[in-house]
Amino acid sequence: MKALVYKGVKNLVLEEVETPICPAGGILLRVKACGFCGSDLRTYYSGHTNVNSPWIIGHEVAGEVVEVGKYVDGYKKGNRLVVAPPVYCGICYFCKKKLYYLCENIKELAQHWPGGFADFMAVPPEALRLGNVNIIPEGLSFEEASISEPPSSCINAQEIAQIDKKNTVAIMGAGPIGCFHLQIARARGASKIIIMDILKKRLELAERFSPDVIINNKKENYIKKVLQATDNLGPDVVIVACPSPEAQVDSLKMARKGARVVFFGGLPHGKSKVLLDTNLIHYKALQVLGATTFSPEHNKMALNFIFGGKIEAKKYITHIFPLENFEQAIKVIEKGEALKVVLKP
Numbered sequence: 001m002k003a004l005v006y007k008g009v010k011n012l013v014l015e016e017v018e019t020p021i022c023p024a025g026g027i028l029l030r031v032k033a034c035g036f037c038g039s040d041l042r043t044y045y046s047g048h049t050n051v052n053s054p055w056i057i058g059h060e061v062a063g064e065v066v067e068v069g070k071y072v073d074g075y076k077k078g079n080r081l082v083v084a085p086p087v088y089c090g091i092c093y094f095c096k097k098k099l100y101y102l103c104e105n106i107k108e109l110a111q112h113w114p115g116g117f118a119d120f121m122a123v124p125p126e127a128l129r130l131g132n133v134n135i136i137p138e139g140l141s142f143e144e145a146s147i148s149e150p151p152s153s154c155i156n157a158q159e160i161a162q163i164d165k166k167n168t169v170a171i172m173g174a175g176p177i178g179c180f181h182l183q184i185a186r187a188r189g190a191s192k193i194i195i196m197d198i199l200k201k202r203l204e205l206a207e208r209f210s211p212d213v214i215i216n217n218k219k220e221n222y223i224k225k226v227l228q229a230t231d232n233l234g235p236d237v238v239i240v241a242c243p244s245p246e247a248q249v250d251s252l253k254m255a256r257k258g259a260r261v262v263f264f265g266g267l268p269h270g271k272s273k274v275l276l277d278t279n280l281i282h283y284k285a286l287q288v289l290g291a292t293t294f295s296p297e298h299n300k301m302a303l304n305f306i307f308g309g310k311i312e313a314k315k316y317i318t319h320i321f322p323l324e325n326f327e328q329a330i331k332v333i334e335k336g337e338a339l340k341v342v343l344k345p
Helices: 038-046 142-146 149-161 176-187 200-209 222-228 245-254 278-283 296-307 323-334
Strands: 002-008 011-016 027-036 060-068 080-083 120-123 133-135 168-172 192-197 213-216 237-240 260-263 287-290 317-322 340-344
Touching (some): 002 323, 027 080, 027 142, 027 323, 060 120, 133 296, 142 317, 142 340, 149 296, 176 296, 192 200, 192 222, 200 213, 213 222, 245 260, 245 278, 317 323, 323 340
Parallel strands (some): 168 237, 192 213, 260 287
Antiparallel strands (some): 027 060, 027 120, 027 340, 060 080
């Protein structure tokens, strides 16, 4: 089969490899669409602890079942499926409490098993056990379904932050994650949503999701602008949806007294030790929350949000390329011209 193989830092190669065999307790999927995620780009540029070359990456996968293992129930040939990458152990302390996103033995497709930048992908039995492989609703395209993985994490974060209709929400970062947060906060009933970024192109792309306030952090005193937009009180919830130490520091400054601040965007290696003014946390009685990945129910919710139009998937997919044009995909992501890019084998 044709596959995009990671050979090392800044070295992706399209080549012929052996088609995977259907696992006895798993399924074999013909990949129809695979999102090109920001984390795929980080792996391309910097490598990944769990990715040893040569390896097939790509973890936002939608496809059609071509073969079902003999011990598998609930799936059949021809099913249209979307596959979320986390594989939970199901037996650790956190899994037993159904806090699967905190699983102590979590693994991921495209890291511990080959991923979806290929004609076919084998889905192992471990991935089928806890509900992260879902049937795509009729009428939803493979491309739309393939991007259901990133908003799953956003839904989990907003549940942790308890965003509701009484809240003003400020989102730092207008990339795809920031825009997913925008629409999910809207679906949860947030009363006002502010989004900000340092890139003009990203803010222009974010306009399609109708935020109440858009702030260009390079041109404006954004903390002052946020306060002006919130009667000088600050937002009830601040979501840091970008990999910026400065944004984490400034999130505490703009937050309302008693606000929740969500550190959603992980920071680059070597830049994660941030000097926070903890007196702001203390005297403003802030709740600073971390949020990462998701549980199976969040992925189902994301798929339903897309199917129901609460997340307008077509507005996120700005570029679709055949697998062999992966270099173009990298360029548009690098330039900030894309929200979500999808590759099609």
